[in-house]
Amino acid sequence: MSGPSACPDCLRRSRLLAHLAPYIEKVATGALGSRSPELLRLSNEDLLAAVAPKIAGQVLSEIAAVPERRLTADLLAAQCWACCRHDRRFPVGLRDAADAPWALIGRGDPALLERLEPEGTITIVGARRASTYGRGVARELGRELTAAGLLVTSGLAFGIDACAHRGALDVGTTVAVLGCGADLAYPASHRALWRRICEVGLVLSELPPGTGAWRWTFPARNRIMAALAGMTVVVEAAQRSGSLITADLAADLGRDLGAVPGPVNSRGSAGTNDLLAGGACLVRDAQDVLDAMLGPGVRKAERTGPGLEAELLGVLSAVEQGGQTCDAVAAELDLSGAEAASALATLEALGYVSCSLVGCYSRTLQAVPR
């Protein structure tokens, strides 16, 4: 079976977007460039008329003059492939959307395209400036949902996005949708994560290889993420956050929308709490997501860990009650430093707690069997 393919016209469309990127930036830069999905609905001619009427004719002829050979050679050189809306492997979710991209440029495993159906795909987004709580929940959700057989997509950004990807990679694979060319790691400090996703997962973009990121490309990327998944979960978002654009786009497409509640006094969670007040599905754990997407009780999240002895249960409840350091746990339960250390390391090995870079323990979502 041959891999995914794209017709020259659709590839030329992506080149046109890259070519017009600075012009679109000028027109779409109101409120986080949120007008870009509207612009991207337009046909080539209308788009040119809207953003760069003066050079429209010249650009059209330049793009039309790019030879087909060159289009495919550029993809190969960047180790990418493409799949356009005329290929049967083009994700089903994108066919519903009026502003869907004409072609997707991918890097990584093309077989994952077949799995990108809305019923089996979940998008997790959230703040880049995420709290420890948000990052922990994102990672847990990524892991549990992947373990339950869903495909997790996100945007490789700082904070929630990266944690969701990492959680998914802990147990399986994941899809990253980028606002720049699929051959570029953005943000650059996530290069290692990007490389891993290229190896075991899939990186997608509607822009040709080598295109840099613009402000407008992020809302544009968000519309792809929203359309790919049957449900979008916002883990942590302030009011006026870019993640809320994704949430709006998902709601417009008639997809499920979920949000993880945050502290009521935290501005960083005001956006997600607003979503919940507005009727978004309450997401406390992977089971909530599975129930919302597949119907209550259809699939169980495998989130119970191995059984624990009484002592370990005591240590676990100390962590649940906010004992963050090994020392706090030792003082709470009157254990020696060595005993507390050994108990926490065992709980960490069993997946019940996780430890941060500076030695703070937090409880994972994994439940204790009854």
Place this chain on the structure above:
Amino acid sequence: MVSVLATAQTFTLDGIAARPVRVEVDVHRGLPAFSVVGLPDAAVREARERVRAALVNCGFEFPLRRIVANLAPASLRKAGPGMDLAIAAALLTASGQLELREMPRLSLVGELALDGSVRPVPGVLAIAEAARERGIEAIVVPAENGPEAALAGEIGVICLESLAQLSALASGDWAPERPEPMPLALSAGDGGPDLADLRGQRHLRYALEVTAAGGHSLLMVGPPGAGKSLAASRLPSILPPLASGEALEVARIASACGRLGEAQVGGRPFRAPHHTVSPAGLVGGGNPPSPGEATLAHRGVLFLDELCEFRRDTLEALRAPLETGWVSIARAGSWRHLPCRFMLVAASNPCPCGRGDADPECSCAPMAVRRYQARLSGALADRIDVLAAIRQPGAEEIGGPSGEPSAAVRARVGAARARQEHRLGPGRCNAEMSPAEVRECALETDAASLLADAYSRRRLSGRAHDRVLRLARTVADLAGSEAIGREQMAQALQLRRRDQE
């Protein structure tokens, strides 16, 4: 008499090593002048004025002739005022005022005051040892340096209080007694800082004990005022006493840096350079190269408080010395090896505001926290084994009974060290195990599976894998068991610093 030549033997300090210098003084006719040649530094050149005044004030005559003092070898840079005494002695001999029969078998070291009294100089221990190795019979030193020089063993030590005593020495009227060698403190003793002052903080106490037992390195992360500096300063008190050879090494370095007095109080050195220290200040440098904080901490503890505030290049400079236990400083014309086998202890706040990411009061932007913590995972931090997360102790702990005293902890640490020496050889500890020795550590099956699980789940590097094994070996040594059990492996994994993803 046209020209008279006399010589005297002395030494100059080159880092912490002593190099022999021959002083040649030539007195001949001509316009009265006194010059010092042979690469002297400013302090040596100024010897002219001190020697002139000291001679006159001790009742000698300063010859009104043309005097040239040459310091051989001429290619070696001479530093410090320690050559005053030798220049004066050679000058007195050349002008016929002194006839010291033993002169060829003597070596003289000391700074002169204007009234002729002899002042102490740094590095006398190293100088006395070098003199002994060169077969010199006796060394003339300032009276205050006598006990220090006597540490060098089989060499005569003559203590001089004033230049005037030289003539008494020459005439044989005065036969000075060899001073008693100064006592070397091998451990801090019980009067100093004690671990009992650390209340609560069970995990930190445990981390300190493991760190001390295996000679590992420790990073403490916690809010300001939680007791990080207090704990670090108590670490030397739970380390095993210095062996006598080690104590001599420590004394030699302290003597060369002119701080022997303070070093002898505490046994093992404890150095805590401020975070504005330069790379040269930390590992040694300058021209001529002088020892840095790392060398001063040899056989002791180097404490870097506020690790994240240190300049990056300063910390990077510590990497090679940490691995090898030596600092090599190359300068045009000289190349110097300074020992620096120390335990690294570092402390840091969890974020720029100090409260910690998980504290609701923390006002730091996540990116700022990221940047701050990224400094904890550089190449230097990769060489740190143990992480202790510290919290503010509770009211009942602060007001509670004092903790276990240093002596009790030191006994357990000593027992663990004895086990390591039995296995690895004298003076060695687990932190110094070679990769081959790490492979030989006996592991129980469930300990091995726990490690394998952590290796894949936490994606440890190969280096981190070995470091966990070394730590586990130390935990097992503290527990007195032959093979590393599951419990001990779990504790080592908990103690081991996390790596950033």
